[in-house]
Amino acid sequence: MSALVTAMAGAFGADRIKVDAPLAPLTTFKVGGPADVLFEPVNSDEMLRALQVARAAGAPVTMLGGGSNVLISDRGVRGLVIRPRGGDVNAVGDRLVRADAAITINGLVRWTINRGYAGLEAWAGTPGTVGGAIFGNAHWKKTNIGDLVESVRLLRPDGTLLQAPADRMEFDYDYSRLKRTGEIVLWVALRVTPGSDPAALRLVARESLAFRKQTQPLESPSAGCIFMNPDPAQDRIPDGMAPSAGALIDRAGLKGAVHAGARVSSTHANFFLNDGTATAADLKTLIEQCRSAVKERFGVTLRDEIICLGEF
Ligand SMILES: Cc1cc2nc3c(=O)[nH]c(=O)nc-3n(C[C@H](O)[C@H](O)[C@H](O)COP(=O)(O)OP(=O)(O)OC[C@H]3O[C@@H](n4cnc5c(N)ncnc54)[C@H](O)[C@@H]3O)c2cc1C
Structure with a gap:
């Protein structure tokens, strides 16, 4: 572990890494032990660099998004836990939005509603981040997030980058290829329909929130x-x-x-x-x-x- 701490501190500065970092507060279950080392990259370059440093130190790497679908062992997680932070949502043309992995689903829903892009409004109230949603192909009623995906920017465990179109993501019920490959989501491009009335989209979002409150x-x-x-x-x-x-x-x-x-x-x-x-x-x-x-x-x-x- 100390080789990892030294290498991460050397690469990013000691103030950017947390050693023996409690993970329970970073999950919705609020249980579990610490990460040997926790790092919160703010962009893809930092994510790539952290992956390289961990590989060179021979340490395992675990991704953590919003922590809303995980049960973390009381003994914690060995090696490096990477929890991406920040990021942006951008329109790409008028029918695609690009969202970074650390963006919350709720943040993405708000962004699209405010700009009159239809397609994501019913996902209001889904906890977690874009990265976690792609990993497990999050579902809401009869829709999977994968149904809306155009492509996903991935970082492979060997540090190479890849743009995977949706039909190469192996999306299925609660499944994407990431469960098999250990690839990391950097960002996703999702299909939306422009020109909708934000007030009407907001109504759909409110209905979803009310349904969740009633049933969960x-x-x-x-x-x-x-x-x-x-x-x-x-x-x-x-x-x-x-x-x-x-x-x-x-x-x-x-x-x-x-x-x-x-x-x-x-x-x-x-x-x-x-x-x-x-x-x-x-x-x-x-x-x-x-x-x-x-x-x-x-x-x-x-x-x-x-x-x-x-x-x-
Ligand atoms: C109250 C409540 C309601 C919920 N309702 C729903 C629902 O309606 N539908 C639904 O599908 N789920 C639901 N969930 C579960 C959860 O919200 C989703 O599974 C969500 O998509 C998980 O995202 P996350 O960012 O929290 O992932 P995390 O829990 O942090 O991680 C889940 C997995 O994704 C991996 N991961 C995270 N980020 C990345 C990344 N960038 N690259 C690669 N892998 C990554 C992690 O390593 C981990 O294996 C609900 C949870 C709660 C607490």
């Missing part, structure tokens, strides 16, 4: 859905049941179940909540309890939507 437990720290919904093509869903992870957990009798400071939400059984005292281990135990109960009761193996970082 937003009162306690969570990380959104823990499990992917089962796939009727490969999972045998019991007759008369929706292919929904939340419904299966509910029918297995675990809605509202508690383990130490971790709880299965009574509003939405695929949301797990931290009462303020939970550890990552508590949440993980409850996750595995639900997975086992659903497997035992219905024969369906729930797959993680949540990304676990660090050792469990």
Whole structure:
């Protein structure tokens, strides 16, 4: 670790890096241990340089966006955690917007609405950043973010750059090629429709926010859905049941179940909540309890939507 600290401090200055940096406050679950080294690059050049420095020091690299889909181990994350900050949104022609990885989805929604670009307004209220949304192909109702993507600027683990058109991103339910390749999102170009009335777009955004408030437990720290919904093509869903992870957990009798400071939400059984005292281990135990109960009761193996970082 000290080789990484020395190399990062040499490259960026000691004041730009944080050693043994608490990660829990940087996540929506508010649990987990520290990063060996945390670095917050403000542009692509810094991201590339940090990647090179970590490689030369033989340290693993983990990306962190808004921390809204991760469960970080109580033991933390080894090596370098890169959390991009800042960035811009720009119009490219009149039908594309380009957003840097660190831009929040909510910031992007506001930017497009204010300029009368339609396409992203219904995504209001989605936590996290553009980078995280592309990584897991974030979804809202029947749309995936990948459906709106024209291309993605990527940084490969070997430090080379690549512009991937949407059809090379392997977007699928909760999936993009980044889960396979370890590539880093630098920016994304998204398709929009110009010339819309901002007031009308704002109305759609407000409806989304209201729907979220009604259907999601937003009162306690969570990380959104823990499990992917089962796939009727490969999972045998019991007759008369929706292919929904939340419904299966509910029918297995675990809605509202508690383990130490971790709880299965009574509003939405695929949301797990931290009462303020939970550890990552508590949440993980409850996750595995639900997975086992659903497997035992219905024969369906729930797959993680949540990304676990660090050792469990
Ligand atoms: C209350 C609540 C509601 C939610 N509702 C939804 C919803 O409606 N739909 C939905 O899809 N999700 C939802 N989520 C989950 C979460 O908001 C999304 O998955 C979001 O896209 C994650 O983005 P992030 O920036 O927070 O990523 P993080 O949680 O920080 O990271 C997730 C993964 O992306 C990787 N990553 C982050 N940035 C980059 C980058 N630049 N390059 C490469 N990899 C990167 C990380 O390494 C990690 O593996 C919700 C979460 C909460 C807390």
